[in-house]
Amino acid sequence: MSAAAGPYGAPVAVHQFIPTLNPHDATGTHTLLLRDILRQAGWRSEIFAEAIHDDLAAEAFKHWMYPDHATDGDVAIYQFSTSSAVAGYLLERDLPLILDYHNFTGPQHFAGWESLTEERATRAGVELALLAPRAQLGLADSGFNERELQRAGCRRTAVIPVLVDYGRVSALPDPRVAAALAALKAQGGTDILFVGRIVPSKAQHELVKALWAYRRLYDPLARLHLVGGTSSFDYLRSLRRFVHDLGLSSAVCITGEVSDPALAAYFSAADVYLSLSVHEGFGVPLVEAMAAGVPVIARGVGAVAETVGDGALVLASADPSYVAAAVQRVCADEELRRRLTSAGMRRMVAFSPDAISDRVVAAVASVAAP
């Protein structure tokens, strides 16, 4: 599909705005992939952000630099995932707006932990309420997110999954990390993996409880790998103390943020991917785990069931004994593993950028046309 012409005949530009452009998070990856798709479709497209990770300094401009690039007929896509000054910046401008909604973790999930993050989440809710009615089109990663957009007052919506870069999990595993994980595996025991920021809404403490129960009931050598950075230092501190008090310090590995090759090493060493988050608007790591051929078990909150389809065991609760039994079943039942991983692979194909790009282009063209 070729790009639509603007009012003066020149191609319309479709620019993206994002709070923070980060190479290691789902929204940042989605934004970069979408920029490439928009350019391939013939639109001029740049990324404008409030904050830009050093590694991506050449890929984007600060949002306040937009006037230097503005032309008549521009269309803005706002990647909404948190509160940001960019929201107010767009509200003050009369640009045709596409709201690409990735959901945000509500303030109730931070209450009592991080007051600043709680405040920020509250502001995000207000910004959504102000932006949604202004948007010509709302794009949602999932039906769950679409319903939130509609409740916020978005009049026209479409579900288009987040663009996932499978290169992260198919990269050559970091040899040092892979060797360390292989050495652990040689001692025996199941390797359980979770990838995501260490924040209360991801409920890593529930994973620790499940590990404790699993070791007590089924596999005393089992390990839990928690991969991901944190923005909630109180929660991380509490989690570490909890792990220590349960005597699990040598069984729980909290890695912090890791490189793509290291992430690939963790996925290839994992026996099972386990998510007990209390809130997920989509859950990119679930899809990454399916792409890596790791069987997935997840608590069915938010959009999780929609994202995993029949490619995962979806649990109704995070009750430690229940989760432990589910992990044991997946690890011990070859037929179940085979079914989950092959269904996961089919699911992954449905979320590949190739399968989604035409839908994205058609949706954007419905707004970026004269």
Added chain:
Amino acid sequence: MAASEPEEVSTQDPGAYVAQVMAEIEEEVRLRRASGDLPPKLERELDELFLAHSPVAGRGGDLTEALRMVDAATFIDPVVPVDSQRAAGAFVKKGMRSLLLWYLGWITHQISQFASAVSRALHIVDGRLKDLERKVEVQRVPHAGVVEFPVAHDPAAWWVTPAIGALTEVRGRILHAASGDGWLVRQINQAGGDAYGVDPRPDVVERGLLGISDLRGEDLADHLRATSSAGLGGIVLSGMVDGMGSGQREQLFNLIATRLAPGGTLVIHSVTLPTWEAPDAPYETDLSPGRPLRAETWRHVLKQSGYEATVQSGPDGADYLVTAVRATMSPPEPTLTQ
């Protein structure tokens, strides 16, 4: 746990297969619990253990509880642990501890003293705050809620047509509060406006959402604070200001002054005092901290704030409508020659 027979399940449809697996997992849990392998009490203790490490605010944000934890953390132990996973680690650490103990002891003693002094001061603050809270509680002025008169807050009411007429030339979004189920929002939009509603009663908003998407169940002042400066072309207030106390009313109008665009229109519907005090008035009138202003008072107040206001009285004198247009520029500064 016994895995299902592969031959048996491979032909099953995926949904039935997963349902069977989940049922077997639940049965496994039931059996484990019945056998006493993992008593529910242990699972509860896990929860309590994690809770013990959560920050104070995670358990209610109580200052007294916070102080209890501050007190517990006030003492700093200069005797550092010497356990080590390396062969000679513990020996080395023990040696270092012996060498440094006199120094660390001196430092930690001072830090502990400082922390105790801060803790004592915080206890005094806690006591005084509790005292203040008790005194303020009895003097608290309640916030006024929405007071709706069935005849006045209705699509067929006399004031609806002139109110919509006053908003036809408005540029930008029009906010109606209290919007109820969106009855006026719908009429303004049908007349070509771009209206949305705010109402602090979530149950009423929920009902309205069936027919109209742009209703917000939130406090009007909170909503205005989150709205961009001069971001509204029109504001309609009905059932909102009549029962407000003077402080709440002033706060609201200060917010409106910054959120309504220059040239924007403010429409206020209010009942008169006799209607408010009539025996059949809604019970909320008795519970509200304030009473309705006279129409002429509104005109005077709005003129002083830089609005051009007109007043229309209802046919039976039960209510009135104030329409005010905000000046497009600030009113001139008074001078000595005026």
